[in-house]
Amino acid sequence: xxxxxxxxxxxxxxxxxxxxxxxxxxxxxxxxxxxxxxxxxxxxxxxxxxxxxxxxxxxxxxxxxxxxxxxxxxxxxxxxxxxxxxxxxxxxxxxxxxxxxxxxxxxxxxxxxxxxxxxxxxxxxxxxxxxxxxxxxxxxxxxxxxxxxxxxxxxxxxxxxxxxxxxxxxxxxxxxxxxxxxxxxxxxxxxxxxxxxxxxxxxxxxxxxxxxxxxxxxxxxxxxxxxxxxxxxxxxxxxxxxxxxxxxxxxxxxxxxxxxxxxxxxxxxxxxxxxxxxxxxxxxxxxxxxxxxxxxxxxxxxxxxxxxxxxxxxxxxxxxxxxxxxxxxxxxxxxxxxxxxx
Amino acid sequence: xxxxxxxxxxxxxxxxxxxxxxxxxxxxxxxxxxxxxxxxxxxxxxxxxxxxxxxxxxxxxxxxxxxxxxxxxxxxxxxxxxxxxxxxxxxxxxxxxxxxxxxxxxxxxxxxxxxxxxxxxxxxxxxxxxxxxxxxxxxxxxxxxxxxxxxxxxxxxxxxxxxxxxxxxxxxxxxxxxxxxxxxxxxxxxxxxxxxxxxxxxxxxxxxxxxxxxxxxxxxxxxxxxxxxxxxxxxxxxxxxxxxxxxxxxxxxxxxxxxxxxxxxxxxxxxxxxxxxxxxxxxxxxxxxxxxxxxxxxxxxxxxxxxxxxxxxxxxxxxxxxxxxxxxxxxxxxxxxxxxxx
DNA sequence: CGTTAGCACTCGATGGCGTTGAGTGCTAAC
DNA sequence: GTTAGCACTCAACGCCATCGAGTGCTAACG
Numbered sequence: 001x002x003x004x005x006x007x008x009x010x011x012x013x014x015x016x017x018x019x020x021x022x023x024x025x026x027x028x029x030x031x032x033x034x035x036x037x038x039x040x041x042x043x044x045x046x047x048x049x050x051x052x053x054x055x056x057x058x059x060x061x062x063x064x065x066x067x068x069x070x071x072x073x074x075x076x077x078x079x080x081x082x083x084x085x086x087x088x089x090x091x092x093x094x095x096x097x098x099x100x101x102x103x104x105x106x107x108x109x110x111x112x113x114x115x116x117x118x119x120x121x122x123x124x125x126x127x128x129x130x131x132x133x134x135x136x137x138x139x140x141x142x143x144x145x146x147x148x149x150x151x152x153x154x155x156x157x158x159x160x161x162x163x164x165x166x167x168x169x170x171x172x173x174x175x176x177x178x179x180x181x182x183x184x185x186x187x188x189x190x191x192x193x194x195x196x197x198x199x200x201x202x203x204x205x206x207x208x209x210x211x212x213x214x215x216x217x218x219x220x221x222x223x224x225x226x227x228x229x230x231x232x233x234x235x236x237x238x239x240x241x242x243x244x245x246x247x248x249x250x251x252x253x254x255x256x257x258x259x260x261x262x263x264x265x266x267x268x269x270x271x272x273x274x275x276x277x278x279x280x281x282x283x284x285x286x287x288x289x290x291x292x293x294x295x296x297x298x299x300x301x302x303x304x305x306x307x308x309x310x311x312x313x314x315x316x317x318x319x320x321x322x323x324x325x326x327x328x329x330x331x332x333x334x335x336x337x338x339x340x341x342x
Numbered sequence: 343x344x345x346x347x348x349x350x351x352x353x354x355x356x357x358x359x360x361x362x363x364x365x366x367x368x369x370x371x372x373x374x375x376x377x378x379x380x381x382x383x384x385x386x387x388x389x390x391x392x393x394x395x396x397x398x399x400x401x402x403x404x405x406x407x408x409x410x411x412x413x414x415x416x417x418x419x420x421x422x423x424x425x426x427x428x429x430x431x432x433x434x435x436x437x438x439x440x441x442x443x444x445x446x447x448x449x450x451x452x453x454x455x456x457x458x459x460x461x462x463x464x465x466x467x468x469x470x471x472x473x474x475x476x477x478x479x480x481x482x483x484x485x486x487x488x489x490x491x492x493x494x495x496x497x498x499x500x501x502x503x504x505x506x507x508x509x510x511x512x513x514x515x516x517x518x519x520x521x522x523x524x525x526x527x528x529x530x531x532x533x534x535x536x537x538x539x540x541x542x543x544x545x546x547x548x549x550x551x552x553x554x555x556x557x558x559x560x561x562x563x564x565x566x567x568x569x570x571x572x573x574x575x576x577x578x579x580x581x582x583x584x585x586x587x588x589x590x591x592x593x594x595x596x597x598x599x600x601x602x603x604x605x606x607x608x609x610x611x612x613x614x615x616x617x618x619x620x621x622x623x624x625x626x627x628x629x630x631x632x633x634x635x636x637x638x639x640x641x642x643x644x645x646x647x648x649x650x651x652x653x654x655x656x657x658x659x660x661x662x663x664x665x666x667x668x669x670x671x672x673x674x675x676x677x678x679x680x681x682x683x684x
Numbered sequence: 685c686g687t688t689a690g691c692a693c694t695c696g697a698t699g700g701c702g703t704t705g706a707g708t709g710c711t712a713a714c
Numbered sequence: 715g716t717t718a719g720c721a722c723t724c725a726a727c728g729c730c731a732t733c734g735a736g737t738g739c740t741a742a743c744g
């Protein structure tokens with residue numbers, strides 16, 4: 001059996017309705033809806049077909065139909081009509097985004113808030129992978145006897161720091177000098193290529209070998225552990241509790257637990273290079289706790305070589321349409337703001 | 343009517359029981375409990391008295407009694423027996439705390455996790471007020487034409503940064519030089535006193551007046567807005583949903599909303615100078631959404647002049663005993679770790 | 685006089701039961 | 715191919731009786 005034009009229209013109407021109400025949709029409801037001029041009985045026949053094809057399901061015999069995962073997939077791939085944001089709305093979002101533009105982290109936090117406010121779902125933003133960022137500046141600052149703070153400034157003014165041990169007897173001026181050397185040699189290297197650059201450096205700097213060795217280790221550790229908790233920012237975690245699918249406290253709790261595990265989130269938000277919006281529906285995402293959620297992600301650019309991810313997590317019956325528009329817009333906006341510092 | 347020894351004992355037994363079960367406590371339960379050798383009838387009489395005195399309340403006629411806010415106050419002030427953590431437990435907490443000791447923010451995040459894991463409530467840690475920290479180092483790094491990143495390293499290796507505009511034609515070396523001057527002049531100043539130091543500096547540096555002016559403004563703005571969202575770290579926000587008092591989704595939602603508003607939290611965690619553990623029960627704290635929560639806070643030291651706050655938010659029937667022990671221990675542990683970098 | 689056993693009373697929680705109504709599938713007529 | 719009609723299903727709702735934990739009161743007890 002093939003889907004004809006009418007089946008598409010009916011399926012779309014059902015999904016639209018279910019997205020709004022979260023209640024199983026009956027044949028009468030669809031029949032009444034403008035645009036589909038058929039009686040409930042006809043609709044029922046079609047619904048029965050759609051159920052057999054796996055697009056619809058019935059919670060129980062005498063209830064209406066609920067779209068299946070397969071239906072959502074079809075919906076986002078073919079059926080959905082895209083809506084544009086009003087320019088008024090764009091403006092407000094952009095304005096809010098700029099309100100804390102003095103620091104990169106502030107911008108990202110604002111963006112997460114804008115996303116969750118605009119969609120009423122939960123937003124997640126992941127900073128670009130460290131390995132893809134380029135070093136702008138390295139600075140060692142003494143903080144105590146035999147202890148220094150290493151600060152690495154990268155693309156777009158993203159700052160990373162770590163405490164390292166230094167050999168005895170180095171004063172502020174020594175560290176200053178070493179910082180200059182480090183900066184000179186490492187500037188414009190991607191963090192990922194820093195091992196080689198460092199190796200070269202070590203050859204020529206016998207007396208500070210130990211210090212440089214430690215610095216290298218710290219940077220590498222940072223790279224392989226792939227970012228810390230502050231690289232994943234969540235907004236609107238309370239929003240999901242608005243929806244009836246989370247009126248069960250246990251579901252809500254397991255959802256919130258996932259939001260607290262930044263590692264899981266980072267993995268969940270991983271995506272291939274493309275700038276396109278990507279949609280993962282229900283069982284398509286790996287984490288079992290989120291099997292009745294959908295995750296929509298987009299990318300933003302930082303500098304020339306790095307991209308980060310911004311996304312929305314909501315129930316499978318989310319308003320994909322709006323979420324896509326918002327993410328698309330915010331991805332561009334965020335890229336713009338962050339590449340100002342490029 | 344005065345509280346005699348027996349009333350104290352009974353009240354304590356009731357509160358202990360209620361903290362464990364969250365169910366109204368009946369006279370039989372207390373009578374059965376070892377240590378109080380009286381019949382249910384006697385207990386009932388006493389309970390009736392305690393109710394009249396405002397320490398107990400009945401949800402409805404044929405239910406047991408529930409402790410009132412006043413009872414908890416009495417409990418934490420006089421009745422509660424303090425328990426010690428096992429040395430095993432201390433060790434595990436300390437170990438976990440050290441696992442990410444390379445960065446200050448990492449340590450604080452770990453601490454928040456340790457707190458929420460050890461208590462099963464929600465933890466909040468607030469970084470020290472910016473104004474009380476001392477400047478260690480100032481560094482300007484070029485990030486684009488006419489744009490620089492100003493990095494301020496303070497006590498204990500806490501790093502703050504902001505993007506600032508700089509006059510045209512300044513290259514990396516110029517900024518380097520200016521950074522040296524700034525660091526020299528501002529080192530060991532408390533951030534709060536920086537205005538005066540800056541004013542002095544401006545007198546002698548005619549040609550870079552505009553740049554320095556902007557830098558000053560940025561620092562001051564940071565000071566008066568009193569910290570950004572990353573200064574307030576929350577752990578275990580999902581924990582509270584374990585408790586029956588939050589099985590109502592609406593309550594849960596409003597609670598989570600408070601956790602998202604970092605400003606409210608910072609205000610909520612404000613406390614006077616003392617290092618003592620402080621307890622605010624139910625209506626004692628200002629935010630109406632948290633009127634059936636208790637907030638227990640302690641301080642940790644950063645360097646010589648600054649303190650931050652760590653705390654636990656839980657239901658009024660929280661296990662005060664344990665929470666206090668954990669906070670007390672973690673306050674010290676956190677101070678130790680952070681003053682290593684002093 | 686404080687303590688306690690006994691007892692009637694209260695009231696939320698629980699579970700069975702009939703009713704209601706939204707929705708279905710099937711059939712026959714258009 | 716479409717639709718009106720109809721019997722059927724089943725969760726949701728409200729009603730009611732039952733149950734039991736807990737109370738307050740009174741009278742008896744040491």
